[in-house]
Amino acid sequence: MLEVLDTLVAWRARTDAVRRGGATLGLTMTMGGLHRGHASLFERAAASCDVAAATVFVNPLQFGDPADLAAYPRDLAADLAVAEAAGVTLVLAPPIEEIWPAWPASTATTVHVAGLADVLEGEGRPGHFDGVASVVTKLLVATGPCTAFFGEKDFQQLCVVQRLVADLALPIEVVGCPIVRERDGLALSSRNARLSAGGHRAALTLRASLEAGRAALAASPCVEHALEAMRRVVAGEPLVTLAYAAAVEPSTLRAAVEPPRGATVRLLVAGVVEGVRLIDNVAAVVGP
Ligand code: PAF
Numbered sequence: 113m114l115e116v117l118d119t120l121v122a123w124r125a126r127t128d129a130v131r132r133g134g135a136t137l138g139l140t141m142t143m144g145g146l147h148r149g150h151a152s153l154f155e156r157a158a159a160s161c162d163v164a165a166a167t168v169f170v171n172p173l174q175f176g177d178p179a180d181l182a183a184y185p186r187d188l189a190a191d192l193a194v195a196e197a198a199g200v201t202l203v204l205a206p207p208i209e210e211i212w213p214a215w216p217a218s219t220a221t222t223v224h225v226a227g228l229a230d231v232l233e234g235e236g237r238p239g240h241f242d243g244v245a246s247v248v249t250k251l252l253v254a255t256g257p258c259t260a261f262f263g264e265k266d267f268q269q270l271c272v273v274q275r276l277v278a279d280l281a282l283p284i285e286v287v288g289c290p291i292v293r294e295r296d297g298l299a300l301s302s303r304n305a306r307l308s309a310g311g312h313r314a315a316l317t318l319r320a321s322l323e324a325g326r327a328a329l330a331a332s333p334c335v336e337h338a339l340e341a342m343r344r345v346v347a348g349e350p351l352v353t354l355a356y357a358a359a360v361e362p363s364t365l366r367a368a369v370e371p372p373r374g375a376t377v378r379l380l381v382a383g384v385v386e387g388v389r390l391i392d393n394v395a396a397v398v399g400p
Pocket of ligand 1: 141142143171174244247248265269300
Protein backbone atom coordinates (compact mmCIF):
# COMPACT_ATOMS: atom_id res chain seq x y z
CA MET A 113 0.00 0.00 0.00
CA LEU A 114 1.45 3.34 -1.08
CA GLU A 115 1.72 6.04 1.57
CA VAL A 116 1.87 9.60 0.19
CA LEU A 117 3.02 12.49 2.40
CA ASP A 118 3.21 16.15 1.56
CA THR A 119 5.08 17.85 4.41
CA LEU A 120 8.71 17.66 5.47
CA VAL A 121 7.71 17.23 9.12
CA ALA A 122 5.61 14.15 8.32
CA TRP A 123 8.33 12.82 5.98
CA ARG A 124 11.04 13.20 8.62
CA ALA A 125 8.89 11.44 11.23
CA ARG A 126 8.01 8.60 8.85
CA THR A 127 11.57 7.98 7.63
CA ASP A 128 12.83 8.12 11.24
CA ALA A 129 10.20 5.53 12.18
CA VAL A 130 11.34 3.26 9.32
CA ARG A 131 14.90 3.31 10.66
CA ARG A 132 13.82 2.95 14.28
CA GLY A 133 11.95 -0.18 13.23
CA GLY A 134 15.28 -1.58 12.03
CA ALA A 135 14.55 -1.26 8.31
CA THR A 136 16.87 0.23 5.68
CA LEU A 137 15.62 3.01 3.42
CA GLY A 138 16.29 3.34 -0.34
CA LEU A 139 15.49 6.77 -1.75
CA THR A 140 14.94 7.91 -5.33
CA MET A 141 14.38 11.60 -5.96
CA THR A 142 12.38 12.60 -9.01
CA MET A 143 10.54 15.49 -10.58
CA GLY A 144 7.74 13.20 -11.75
CA GLY A 145 7.23 12.54 -15.46
CA LEU A 146 8.14 9.01 -14.46
CA HIS A 147 9.25 6.46 -17.06
CA ARG A 148 11.07 3.13 -17.19
CA GLY A 149 14.33 4.87 -16.28
CA HIS A 150 12.87 5.99 -12.95
CA ALA A 151 11.20 2.59 -12.49
CA SER A 152 14.62 0.93 -12.77
CA LEU A 153 15.87 3.12 -9.89
CA PHE A 154 12.80 2.29 -7.78
CA GLU A 155 13.28 -1.42 -8.48
CA ARG A 156 16.94 -1.21 -7.51
CA ALA A 157 15.96 0.56 -4.26
CA ALA A 158 13.27 -2.02 -3.52
CA ALA A 159 15.66 -4.90 -4.24
CA SER A 160 18.48 -3.60 -2.06
CA CYS A 161 16.66 -1.86 0.80
CA ASP A 162 13.77 -2.84 3.09
CA VAL A 163 11.69 0.22 2.19
CA ALA A 164 11.79 1.96 -1.20
CA ALA A 165 10.90 5.64 -0.92
CA ALA A 166 10.61 8.34 -3.57
CA THR A 167 10.15 12.08 -3.80
CA VAL A 168 8.14 13.76 -6.55
CA PHE A 169 8.79 17.48 -6.75
CA VAL A 170 9.19 19.69 -9.82
CA ASN A 171 11.98 21.94 -8.59
CA PRO A 172 11.65 25.37 -10.19
CA LEU A 173 15.13 26.41 -9.04
CA GLN A 174 16.79 24.14 -11.58
CA PHE A 175 14.94 25.49 -14.62
CA GLY A 176 16.55 28.49 -16.28
CA ASP A 177 13.89 28.72 -18.97
CA PRO A 178 10.32 29.37 -17.69
CA ALA A 179 8.93 27.69 -20.84
CA ASP A 180 10.85 24.51 -19.96
CA LEU A 181 9.38 24.60 -16.43
CA ALA A 182 5.87 25.17 -17.79
CA ALA A 183 6.26 22.28 -20.27
CA TYR A 184 7.43 19.83 -17.62
CA PRO A 185 4.93 16.95 -17.31
CA ARG A 186 2.84 16.93 -14.12
CA ASP A 187 0.57 13.95 -13.45
CA LEU A 188 0.88 12.81 -9.85
CA ALA A 189 -1.66 9.98 -10.18
CA ALA A 190 0.27 8.47 -13.11
CA ASP A 191 3.58 8.95 -11.28
CA LEU A 192 2.26 7.22 -8.16
CA ALA A 193 1.10 4.28 -10.27
CA VAL A 194 4.59 3.90 -11.80
CA ALA A 195 6.23 4.17 -8.37
CA GLU A 196 3.90 1.66 -6.74
CA ALA A 197 4.26 -0.86 -9.57
CA ALA A 198 8.04 -0.67 -9.15
CA GLY A 199 7.94 -1.43 -5.41
CA VAL A 200 7.87 2.04 -3.83
CA THR A 201 5.79 2.19 -0.64
CA LEU A 202 6.54 5.70 0.62
CA VAL A 203 6.30 8.94 -1.40
CA LEU A 204 6.89 12.59 -0.56
CA ALA A 205 5.00 14.83 -2.99
CA PRO A 206 5.17 18.30 -1.44
CA PRO A 207 3.66 21.52 -2.78
CA ILE A 208 6.09 24.27 -3.79
CA GLU A 209 5.57 26.29 -0.58
CA GLU A 210 6.68 23.32 1.51
CA ILE A 211 10.12 23.23 -0.12
CA TRP A 212 10.65 26.86 -1.18
CA PRO A 213 8.28 28.96 1.00
CA ALA A 214 9.55 32.24 -0.46
CA TRP A 215 9.19 31.18 -4.12
CA PRO A 216 9.43 32.97 -6.56
CA ALA A 217 11.77 34.96 -4.31
CA SER A 218 14.98 33.07 -3.68
CA THR A 219 16.05 31.54 -0.39
CA ALA A 220 19.08 33.00 1.40
CA THR A 221 20.78 29.62 1.58
CA THR A 222 21.70 27.70 -1.54
CA VAL A 223 24.23 24.94 -2.21
CA HIS A 224 26.93 25.46 -4.84
CA VAL A 225 29.34 22.66 -5.71
CA ALA A 226 32.23 24.70 -7.08
CA GLY A 227 33.86 23.44 -10.25
CA LEU A 228 31.54 20.51 -10.90
CA ALA A 229 28.49 22.78 -11.19
CA ASP A 230 30.05 25.23 -13.62
CA VAL A 231 31.16 23.06 -16.53
CA LEU A 232 29.33 21.15 -19.30
CA GLU A 233 25.57 21.43 -18.55
CA GLY A 234 26.42 24.13 -15.99
CA GLU A 235 27.87 26.36 -18.70
CA GLY A 236 24.80 26.12 -20.91
CA ARG A 237 22.36 26.27 -18.00
CA PRO A 238 23.71 28.76 -15.43
CA GLY A 239 22.31 28.13 -11.93
CA HIS A 240 20.93 24.71 -12.88
CA PHE A 241 23.17 22.70 -10.56
CA ASP A 242 22.76 25.17 -7.70
CA GLY A 243 19.04 24.47 -7.96
CA VAL A 244 19.65 20.72 -8.08
CA ALA A 245 22.20 20.72 -5.24
CA SER A 246 19.97 22.90 -3.04
CA VAL A 247 16.86 20.75 -3.39
CA VAL A 248 18.79 17.48 -3.14
CA THR A 249 20.49 18.67 0.06
CA LYS A 250 17.18 19.77 1.56
CA LEU A 251 15.47 16.48 0.74
CA LEU A 252 18.43 14.35 1.89
CA VAL A 253 18.63 16.20 5.20
CA ALA A 254 14.88 15.75 5.70
CA THR A 255 15.13 12.03 4.85
CA GLY A 256 18.14 11.18 7.01
CA PRO A 257 20.39 8.13 6.68
CA CYS A 258 19.53 6.16 3.57
CA THR A 259 20.85 4.85 0.28
CA ALA A 260 20.04 7.28 -2.55
CA PHE A 261 19.78 6.04 -6.14
CA PHE A 262 20.63 8.34 -9.05
CA GLY A 263 20.68 7.54 -12.78
CA GLU A 264 23.92 7.83 -14.75
CA LYS A 265 21.92 9.47 -17.53
CA ASP A 266 22.45 12.74 -15.62
CA PHE A 267 26.08 11.89 -15.06
CA GLN A 268 27.10 15.40 -14.03
CA GLN A 269 24.23 15.54 -11.54
CA LEU A 270 25.43 12.24 -10.04
CA CYS A 271 28.95 13.72 -9.62
CA VAL A 272 27.54 16.89 -8.06
CA VAL A 273 25.46 14.87 -5.58
CA GLN A 274 28.34 12.54 -4.71
CA ARG A 275 30.52 15.56 -4.04
CA LEU A 276 28.02 17.47 -1.89
CA VAL A 277 27.27 14.34 0.16
CA ALA A 278 31.02 13.86 0.76
CA ASP A 279 31.75 17.53 1.47
CA LEU A 280 28.83 17.95 3.88
CA ALA A 281 29.40 14.49 5.42
CA LEU A 282 25.74 13.60 4.95
CA PRO A 283 24.94 10.08 6.22
CA ILE A 284 23.90 8.94 2.76
CA GLU A 285 25.24 6.27 0.43
CA VAL A 286 24.91 7.43 -3.17
CA VAL A 287 24.50 4.72 -5.81
CA GLY A 288 24.79 5.45 -9.54
CA CYS A 289 22.60 3.26 -11.76
CA PRO A 290 22.98 2.47 -15.48
CA ILE A 291 21.19 4.44 -18.20
CA VAL A 292 17.97 2.87 -19.46
CA ARG A 293 17.45 3.23 -23.22
CA GLU A 294 14.68 2.89 -25.75
CA ARG A 295 14.99 -0.17 -27.94
CA ASP A 296 16.62 1.99 -30.61
CA GLY A 297 19.23 3.27 -28.16
CA LEU A 298 17.86 6.71 -27.26
CA ALA A 299 18.44 7.39 -23.55
CA LEU A 300 15.09 7.56 -21.75
CA SER A 301 14.07 11.07 -20.73
CA SER A 302 10.75 12.72 -20.00
CA ARG A 303 11.80 15.24 -22.67
CA ASN A 304 11.71 12.56 -25.42
CA ALA A 305 7.91 12.89 -25.51
CA ARG A 306 8.36 16.40 -26.94
CA LEU A 307 10.14 15.08 -30.06
CA SER A 308 8.44 14.30 -33.39
CA ALA A 309 9.21 10.92 -34.97
CA GLY A 310 11.82 12.67 -37.13
CA GLY A 311 13.27 14.45 -34.10
CA HIS A 312 13.49 11.15 -32.26
CA ARG A 313 15.40 9.58 -35.20
CA ALA A 314 17.70 12.59 -35.37
CA ALA A 315 18.36 12.41 -31.62
CA LEU A 316 19.84 8.94 -32.09
CA THR A 317 22.94 10.64 -33.51
CA LEU A 318 23.82 11.64 -29.93
CA ARG A 319 24.21 7.98 -28.98
CA ALA A 320 25.93 7.29 -32.30
CA SER A 321 28.44 10.06 -31.60
CA LEU A 322 29.26 8.51 -28.21
CA GLU A 323 29.81 5.14 -29.87
CA ALA A 324 32.09 6.77 -32.45
CA GLY A 325 34.05 8.44 -29.65
CA ARG A 326 34.28 5.21 -27.71
CA ALA A 327 35.55 3.29 -30.76
CA ALA A 328 38.11 6.03 -31.51
CA LEU A 329 39.43 5.97 -27.93
CA ALA A 330 39.60 2.19 -27.91
CA ALA A 331 41.81 2.38 -31.00
CA SER A 332 43.99 5.33 -29.93
CA PRO A 333 44.51 7.37 -26.74
CA CYS A 334 44.19 10.65 -28.67
CA VAL A 335 41.23 12.43 -27.05
CA GLU A 336 41.09 15.11 -29.74
CA HIS A 337 40.54 12.43 -32.43
CA ALA A 338 37.73 10.94 -30.38
CA LEU A 339 36.08 14.32 -29.93
CA GLU A 340 36.40 15.04 -33.66
CA ALA A 341 34.75 11.70 -34.40
CA MET A 342 31.89 12.61 -32.06
CA ARG A 343 31.41 16.07 -33.56
CA ARG A 344 31.49 14.64 -37.11
CA VAL A 345 28.61 12.27 -36.40
CA VAL A 346 26.42 15.06 -34.98
CA ALA A 347 27.37 17.46 -37.79
CA GLY A 348 25.91 14.90 -40.25
CA GLU A 349 22.42 15.39 -38.76
CA PRO A 350 20.99 18.82 -39.55
CA LEU A 351 18.18 18.52 -36.98
CA VAL A 352 20.69 18.34 -34.11
CA THR A 353 22.60 21.38 -32.83
CA LEU A 354 25.57 20.22 -30.80
CA ALA A 355 25.99 21.94 -27.43
CA TYR A 356 29.15 20.05 -26.49
CA ALA A 357 31.07 16.82 -26.91
CA ALA A 358 33.46 16.17 -24.05
CA ALA A 359 35.79 13.55 -22.61
CA VAL A 360 36.31 13.92 -18.87
CA GLU A 361 37.87 12.27 -15.86
CA PRO A 362 34.77 10.64 -14.31
CA SER A 363 34.88 11.95 -10.73
CA THR A 364 36.26 15.47 -11.22
CA LEU A 365 34.72 16.14 -14.65
CA ARG A 366 38.04 17.73 -15.65
CA ALA A 367 38.84 17.43 -19.35
CA ALA A 368 40.71 14.20 -20.03
CA VAL A 369 43.72 15.47 -21.94
CA GLU A 370 46.22 12.61 -22.15
CA PRO A 371 44.55 9.69 -20.37
CA PRO A 372 46.83 6.66 -19.96
CA ARG A 373 46.02 3.44 -21.80
CA GLY A 374 43.57 1.39 -19.75
CA ALA A 375 42.03 4.46 -18.08
CA THR A 376 38.25 4.87 -18.17
CA VAL A 377 37.04 8.30 -19.20
CA ARG A 378 33.46 9.53 -19.53
CA LEU A 379 32.29 10.78 -22.89
CA LEU A 380 29.40 13.23 -22.69
CA VAL A 381 27.33 14.85 -25.38
CA ALA A 382 24.52 17.41 -25.38
CA GLY A 383 22.48 18.70 -28.25
CA VAL A 384 19.27 20.50 -29.06
CA VAL A 385 16.69 18.74 -31.24
CA GLU A 386 13.45 20.55 -32.16
CA GLY A 387 14.06 22.97 -29.28
CA VAL A 388 14.55 20.12 -26.79
CA ARG A 389 17.91 19.85 -25.02
CA LEU A 390 19.06 16.24 -24.74
CA ILE A 391 22.10 14.72 -23.03
CA ASP A 392 23.76 11.32 -23.09
CA ASN A 393 27.03 9.77 -21.94
CA VAL A 394 29.03 6.59 -21.91
CA ALA A 395 32.13 5.15 -20.23
CA ALA A 396 35.06 4.63 -22.60
CA VAL A 397 38.24 2.67 -22.01
CA VAL A 398 41.40 4.13 -23.51
CA GLY A 399 43.22 1.68 -25.78
CA PRO A 400 44.59 0.00 -27.66
O1 PAF B 1 17.05 14.21 -11.68
C1 PAF B 1 16.04 14.84 -11.30
O2 PAF B 1 14.91 14.46 -11.59
C2 PAF B 1 16.22 16.10 -10.48
O3 PAF B 1 17.32 16.83 -10.90
C3 PAF B 1 16.28 15.84 -8.97
C4 PAF B 1 17.50 15.01 -8.57
C5 PAF B 1 15.02 15.11 -8.52
C6 PAF B 1 16.35 17.17 -8.21
O4 PAF B 1 15.24 17.96 -8.48
